[in-house]
Amino acid sequence: MGSPSGVRRRRTDMLAVAERAEHAEELFAVTSARLRRVVTFDAAVWSATDPETGLVTAPMRVENLGGGEHCAAYWESEVLDEGPFAFRDLARAEAAVASRRHRGHRPWQAGNEELRAVLRAGRRTWGVVSLFRDRGRAPFGPGELEFVAGLSAPLAARLRSFARPAGVRQAPDAPGPGLVLFDGSGRATSVNEEARHHLARFPTGPSADTELGVRLPIWVVTAALQARVPGRTARVRVRTIDGHWLVCHASAMSGPGGAAGPTVLVIEPAAASDMAVIVAEAYELSPRELEITQLIALGLTTGEIAGRLFISPHTVRDHVKAVFAKVRVSSRGELVARLFAENFWPRRVRTDPTPSRTGGQGGRRRP
Template structure:
């Protein structure tokens, strides 16, 4: 490890939460890669969309944040984040990528040039092909050098691993970073908070919202937000999800308009959107639903956060249902000895010593209030578990 890389990561290793990870890393990185402003944001590892928290530095109140992500999702751009997530090197500088012709980028022409930005260095913080964070560094004078790009690329994996760890449930000594206080949420007959609904018109303006959506939004942490015609401030993560739905409808992207958000209380919400069809098949409004995350919404997140394999996740789901070793072995067509080996590995990864502690850690502390039957449920690697 180079001295610069070691210095950048030294503070990150002790960060108590994702927001502090961004703040400390940005401060230390600036000594080795000078920049004038920056945006650091967490990303949903399945869709790559922005999620909380987000750190915006030296960009005023973040007025251009919505336009930046609109350009990212709805315009053709150079080195978009979705490409960097799959690229051999997860970082790139705009001027280097365009042969010092940055105006080839719509983002540069429409936004950065007018803000006095000379170059942008961006990176995806990823583990494997899973993006856990996105970074944009802006420089007003001079271009980013190849060695600076290499340094940011070199810290991508370790920073992503730290972000992945923060997706785990928060214990008593590890409180979730809080923002605005939550409000009482009206529940359905099953005592689960009711889904919220927001409708966006063709121009991207929020045109209708129900009370449940307002209550869910009040539970989200602080971050860049924008006043809508409804008199409601919408977080950038919600706006980004709606923009992604429009990008999918326009054929610019084939990904999901879906993102998971952690509330100030440490619980998880899922925000998903789709573009409706208007008269004659014309594009209609975007409908965005925000609701408590279901088990299927969090299965991969849990597995990734603890480094579980697909098989370990399947066994954990069965253990949570109170199924014994012999029946688990029969269900998965493996030997009881193999089941016990997997459970021993699970205990080590999650830091527990009993099945009860395992269930409490994963399925009680902010994750899954109830477990569906995992038989026939698709696991993170795309396979299905079937009872035999």
């Protein structure tokens, strides 16, 4: 890997380039290209993840791993694998990276050596990466694992910044929920027109073919697989090519006598409850700051917010100032326009200046 000073210089240069990336796809591309100069690998998988559920989402970059079917098999193995090498376990581990030698012969395995890393900011995972080495190459060494681990937090922070609202509104005639039905073997058996519309808005990426005339993105297939595992949350949010957010959530049905039934996957526009974590994490809002921001979006005054939360108006104003600084706005109107342009939270106009419990009067708007 070179001298310590050279390794530090490469890491600094790599993160500087990553900071200039304008979107997640570019972030993955430029980071992978430069990482290959430091940590040798023959194939790679880079994917954004849902920060709340940990499931993979768009965008996803696959290098030299084969077609969509191989990629689907890779993620099927990830969902069903109960070992400590699974991304969901790595996300909770103290170290952000791990490596292992594969002993199986699955077609998706580009090599026997795999290095895995989670891109983690605080308690949330915003992305995952796998690097593969072909058979015959040396295992990933401690220095290489340490180098990749050092990229985890800064790359996660950059991914988190891309999750901020894009300032676009849902069309008033947007279609309703889309439905995709899977049989007990995981084969897609039916799809409605609304689902076809939503699927067409997903970013390009690895996908699996079906007999329905549509290809299903890997994040859709993974959510459907997740629904078959007891105790798992099968919900993932996806940013569309036009800047909106959709949520995919799947549920496994049961038949007579408890027999396994089909899996139903729903694709629909993200609602307030779906986006609260995304908005809060993207702007690094605390739970209290998010709560106050939601009340501002509903039109409540400082006094009303104080009364609702049983805190002083002064404390409310301090929280609002902190929110303004994080979101980089200077007024409530700017805040609502910036965070809720996609109508994640309904807004209402106050017309009754009802005094709050702490004596604040409605109608007067202060930070």
